[in-house]
Amino acid sequence: MKVLGISPLDKDATVSVVEDGEIVFAAGEERFTRNKQQDGFPRQALEKALDYTGSRMEEFEQVCYPFLTWENEAKVFNQNLADERAFIKSFKTQDLNHQVKEALSRVPDRNEPIHGLEHPNSVMEKGLLHSSYYSMAGAQRLASNNAAIKGSKHWGEEATESFKHWESVLTEGLQDFGFSGAVKRMDHHLSHAANSFYCSGFDRALCVTLDGYGTGLAGSASVAEDGKIRRLHGVKYPNSLGTLYEHVTSSLGFKPSRHEGKIVGLASYGDPSVLGDILLGRIEQMPGDFRIYEANNVYFSRYLASKFPKVDVAAAYQYALEQVAVNYVSHWVKQTGLDTLVLSGGVVANVKLNQRLFEIEGVNHIFVYPNMGDGGCASGAALYHGWPGGQRDSIGSVYFGPDYSESEMEKALGASGLSYERPNDLAQQVAQLIHDGQVVARFDGRMEYGPRALGNRSILYHAREPEVNQWLNKRLGRTEFMPFAPVTLFESRERCYHNIQGAEHAAEFMTITFDCTDFMRESCPAAVHVDGTARPQLIRREANPGYYDIVSEYEKLSGIPSLINTSFNMHEEPIVNTPEDAVRAFIKGNLDYLAIGPFLVRHPQLTS
Template identity: 80%
Template sequence: MKVLGISPLDKDSTVSIAEDGHILFAAGEERFTRTKQQTGFPRHALEKALSYTGLSMSDFDQVCYPFLTWENEHKLFTKNLEDEKAFIKEFQPADLGPQIKEALSRVPDRNQPIHGLEHPNAIMEKGFLHNSYYNMAGVQKLSSNNAALKSSRHWGESATESFRQWENELIQGLGEMGWTGPVKRMEHHLSHAANSFLCSGYERALCVTLDGYGSGLAGSVSEARNGKIQRLHGLPYPNSLGTLYEHVTSSLGFKPSRHEGKIVGLASYGDPQILGDVLLSRIQQTPGDFRIYEANNVFFSRYLASKFPKIDVAAAYQYVLEQVATNYIRYWVEKTGIDTIVLSGGVTANVKLNQRIFEIEGVNHIFVYPNMGDGGCGTGAALYHSWPGGVKPSITNAYMGPDYSESELEAALKAQNLQYRRPEHLAAEVAALIHGGEVVARFDGRMEYGPRALGNRSILYHAREPEVNQWLNNRLGRTEFMPFAPVTLYEAREKCYHNIKGAEHAAEFMTITFDCTEFMQESCPAAVHVDGTARPQLIRREANPGYYDILVEYEKLSGIPSLINTSFNMHEEPIVNSPDDAVRAFMQGALDYLAIGPFLVKHPNPVH
């Protein structure tokens, strides 16, 4: 059975094609339009998917979309927002005045510089009028209640309009591509649960989904067995850990739904105890459930950001995310006795949270779907509706996008008058360049699906010098607080990372952090964060022979089985897709070498 899955059109619209539960092609529209998290009907991605697979629209048995009709979505969240009014009315929050005063007294003097911050205790300077409004709308009970309910009302109006718009665009886009049949609607969190379970290879698992919003919910827990998924619990929106984290992201001056990773990085510099209890006092936790007071009130996090160091605000929100999510999941692990967790949903892009989930007593195995955000929902829908049943083998890699012929690679190089060679031992030559301090971009094979570059559209460098995080980010026009992530030979996983057993498969997709061994901390300081963790990609030869061989050759030269792997793209651009994208990013980023297919190119104007 052939199924086309289209992910939600409101952000990162993506096309997936599955046949009998196997993914034939999956790619985001952003890679073709070069606009990050592209919205709207994914026409370019669909055209590429059809040409790549040789299919036409008439070959599909079904087209799936992981949201209900706009009327049904509207019904679900309207009821939820009515329920929220009752919760806000009955909830008795702690008196914030004394809490804030005590928290301020705990902020230490700091002078250790943090790259990217003007001062380690920098706060969000917004001026008197803004601060006064944040104090009123975020803290004063009557005003803050009104602000929270008004925000929820506005969210509902905007969501209704958005669902209508994208539904029209979906039907119109499919019609223009030649699909006149019905669209199979799928409950949003079921599509998240399906992608994580059906790609994990596990026979039985607890599926946990956490995100901003989807079909009335902000999260769910399901028991999955033999391809069947049974919902145990749903977290009603707006009790959303995704929204909670979006609020702190915007309140600290970053873009929600895009820069949450920067908050994870900032958090490790701060002290979660300063504001952790203040935040927790606004969340009602009960066994296997929770409710967030004034969940849509962004002014509360803006108030905190205007008074406390950014690093302490980030640390508190990360701590609370970890506490609330792990308490929630722990209950269901204990209740079901299932020791295997599979994760999906935008919140599970938080690699530190995933480590904490894996550390829950009784959890022995974990898998995180590589495209955990809404871009992965189309795949979940296509897999779920095309899978014939039984235990499905795990995915071995995330190389699900297009690839390009040697003649296309050569044409892109010739168009820029670049000189290139075809080395006999490309992996050994690339490894020697990296060992000698050169930055090498690699473009080869099928493009990765999801937010992480996993070797086929990657920039590689040795991890021996911590300063690389600053100078390479500058060269690429990026501001990051997280260090670069390492790629590590699968066989060396226990030499480099503690407590990795049971999470190896998740680590093949760079979706979880681990505490680093002493060897890793000493040999790869550029890949280890201030808290001693790293977010590795483990690489097996069968997943990507050319990439794996570079690591093997590098280890022969250095004795180190890891390299830095960062995405091959310019700042605020999607990861490169085509040979032309690769050549342009190579030239703009002033990278030293480009390994493109079998060819090796030296930059005509090297930086050093």
């Protein structure tokens, strides 16, 4: 059975082809258009999917989409928003002015520089007019209630129009490809639960999904067994941890739905006790559920950001996210007695949160779907409707995108006038270059699916030099608060990371952090964050022999089984896709060497 899945079109439009329960192709439109998180119908991705798999549209038994019709989506969320108004009016709040005054007295003096901030206690400087409005709409009850209700009303109106628009775009796009049949629509959070469970390899698990919005919900808990998924609970939108985190991302000057990872990194420099209790006081937690007061009032986070250091605001939101999510998941772990947790949804892109969820008492195994955001819903929908039954192995890799021939690589190199060689032992030579302090970009095999570069479209460097976080990010045009992530040989995992047993498979896809061992801290300081954690990719040779061999050869030279692995792209561009993309990023990023397929290229401006 061959099934086509198409993700929501409002951002990160993605195509997945599933055949007999196996993902045979999956790629986001952004990789082809070179526009990050590309929205709209994924025309180029679908063209490549059909060509790569040798498929025709008429061969698909189903075409799946992970949202209901716009009428049914609107019906669900409009009822939720009506319920929210009553909750806002009835919610008992503390004296915010008094709380803020006390919190300001808890802000510590800081002098240690934080890369990317002018001062470690920098706040969001706003003019008098903006600050006054934030104080009113974010902190004064009557005005803030009205702002929250108005925000939800505006969201509902925009969402309705958005669903109508993308429904039309979906229909027209499929018709252009010759498909005029009915699209199989499904509950959004069920598609998240499906991708996490069916790709985990577990026969029984607790599926938890957390995101911004999906079919009336912002989260869910389900039991999955015997190939079936049974929902136990849904967190009703707008009680959304995704929206909560989007608000602080925006309020601290970053792009929501894109830069949440910067907040995770920034949070480690702050003190959650400054504002954490204020945030938690606005969230009503019940066993196995929660509600967020004024969930659609962005001015509250902007008010805090205008008065408190950015690091403390970030720390408080990360703390609140972790506390609420841990309490929610803990309840359903106890209720079900399941020790196996599988996760999906945009919120679980938060790798520090995933570590906290794995640390819940009673959780012994965890898996996070590698493309956890809405781009992964295409495969979730297709897997759910194309599941053949029975137990399946877990996915061994996410190299589901296109690959390119040696002749295509040589053509791209020739067009740029680059000289290249074909070493007898490419892995050994690349490892030696890295050991000697050279930055090497790697382009080989099928492109990774999802947000992480996992070796086939990666930039590699040794992790012995903590300063690399500044100079390499500057070279690539990036400003980051997180250190680079490491790739580590699978068999060395316990030498480098604490408490990794039961999370090894999740760690193959860079979806969770771990506390680092003393060996890792001492030998790879560039890959260890200020809080002592790292977000590794564990690599097995059977998953990617060429990539594994580079790390293995480097270990022979250095005694260290880890390298830095960061995505091969320029700032605010998607990860490279084609040989032409790779050559352009290599030259523009002024990287030292490019290992492209079997070829090794020295940058023409490299002087030593």
